[in-house]
Amino acid sequence: MSHDLPVSDELAAFMGAGWAAVPPPPGSARSPLADATAARRGRLSARFPGERLIVPAGTAKVRSNDCDFRFRPHSAYAWLTGLTGEDQAGHVLVLEPDGPHGHQAVLYVRPRPPRSAGSSAFYRDRRHGEFWVGRSPDPAETERATGIRCAPLEADAVLPPGRDATGDGELAAVLSELRLVKDAWEIGQLQQAVNHTAAGFEDVVRALPRALAHPRGERWIEGVFGLRARAEGNGTGYETIAASGAHACVLHWTRNDGRLNPRDLLLLDAGVETDTLYTADVTRTLPLSGRFTPVQRQVYELVLAAQDAGIAALKPGASFRDFHRAGMRVIAEGLTDWGVLRTPDGDLHRRYTLCSSGHMLGLDVHDCAQARADAYLDGVLEEGQVLTVEPGLYLQPDDETLPPALRGIGVRIEDDLVITANGARLMSGALPRTPDAIEAWMGELGAAAG
Numbered sequence: 001m002s003h004d005l006p007v008s009d010e011l012a013a014f015m016g017a018g019w020a021a022v023p024p025p026p027g028s029a030r031s032p033l034a035d036a037t038a039a040r041r042g043r044l045s046a047r048f049p050g051e052r053l054i055v056p057a058g059t060a061k062v063r064s065n066d067c068d069f070r071f072r073p074h075s076a077y078a079w080l081t082g083l084t085g086e087d088q089a090g091h092v093l094v095l096e097p098d099g100p101h102g103h104q105a106v107l108y109v110r111p112r113p114p115r116s117a118g119s120s121a122f123y124r125d126r127r128h129g130e131f132w133v134g135r136s137p138d139p140a141e142t143e144r145a146t147g148i149r150c151a152p153l154e155a156d157a158v159l160p161p162g163r164d165a166t167g168d169g170e171l172a173a174v175l176s177e178l179r180l181v182k183d184a185w186e187i188g189q190l191q192q193a194v195n196h197t198a199a200g201f202e203d204v205v206r207a208l209p210r211a212l213a214h215p216r217g218e219r220w221i222e223g224v225f226g227l228r229a230r231a232e233g234n235g236t237g238y239e240t241i242a243a244s245g246a247h248a249c250v251l252h253w254t255r256n257d258g259r260l261n262p263r264d265l266l267l268l269d270a271g272v273e274t275d276t277l278y279t280a281d282v283t284r285t286l287p288l289s290g291r292f293t294p295v296q297r298q299v300y301e302l303v304l305a306a307q308d309a310g311i312a313a314l315k316p317g318a319s320f321r322d323f324h325r326a327g328m329r330v331i332a333e334g335l336t337d338w339g340v341l342r343t344p345d346g347d348l349h350r351r352y353t354l355c356s357s358g359h360m361l362g363l364d365v366h367d368c369a370q371a372r373a374d375a376y377l378d379g380v381l382e383e384g385q386v387l388t389v390e391p392g393l394y395l396q397p398d399d400e401t402l403p404p405a406l407r408g409i410g411v412r413i414e415d416d417l418v419i420t421a422n423g424a425r426l427m428s429g430a431l432p433r434t435p436d437a438i439e440a441w442m443g444e445l446g447a448a449a450g
């Protein structure tokens, strides 16, 4: 680094001695996930007999010059190892074929440079040095924690070839498919993510007077939610969408640079990701004044009816497309009642809904995205799957097919649900969904702009 000062021999010698023995860093004790991750690796192993499988955590990405984006390990790596920290950058899990059937897992982990006169990395390496980024478990400590045999990751080592989860479609698909059904612990993590998200939405509602007064109120909201996400978990599971007025008609409005107008709705789509990397994905559309206008309420109630119909269609054995179809039928009929469409049949309602109305949720916000169609899009729901139901109406401000009063209104209602033995459980029910309940909740939190 051009601004780093050279180190004299005298300083190097001085730095290399005089350190007391340090206890092992956090994350060195046997993880409660060690048995579950071993079972996951076993299920993966059974699908690829005799083949070497490589699952990298991924590598840090430069944000600017010598500063990296905060590192988050690949979800498949986290799922197979239980390791979720920033310090996993560069680490690689390899499943080595062990005879014709099983595999032996080996985790390549960066050794921790010793604190000795011959090794300056511990105080000079900005990416990994313990005096720069904190002390991390070394291979022996990681082995104890994970129960996976660990080997030192050499800086320029080249791994023998094998199927690589980041490039091999078949391996990526199987990893996605194995993650479709969540176990009880994973559902607990997702519930925590949802609970923290609900707290973040409350924070936002309480902060609305400040946000309304700020020229970039959408950013203020993003920041308030981000504080909750970072304080309770690893951060947000995706970029927060804080979209007021017609910005709500942009599905992934993450610029968030708009001013808030008390006459408008705010569409807030945000989720907290836990330290274990499970994320919620929740949307509420709120009247910034604290009260829906009649036309806002009309649009909201149609989306809510669509969501209710979608949720009612969730149960084991239902096809994944059923809940989408049920919700979209309600939307198409509503648009027909309003005179916007001539008939609810066909797919012209999609001009006003734009996207599919739900997806699997887990370690990734759009979870299991590499799963093949027969297991996901054309498959059937199973107990233990967690998904969103998120119909919306996005009535563009310049859409001449719409009555002027409807133009520029965007509403999405998004909840997280887990499929149970005979239906689905709403995980995000702590947040109000009906217009009356939203108004009462906003009033209690003191948000009304007057």
Ligand code: GLY
Binding pocket: 238, 269, 270, 281, 365, 390, 414
């Ligand atoms: N927040 C992205 C989505 O709702 O799918």
Ligand code: MN
Binding pocket: 281, 358, 359, 388, 390, 414
């Ligand atoms: Mn979603």
Ligand code: MN
Binding pocket: 269, 270, 281, 282, 283, 414
């Ligand atoms: Mn969302």
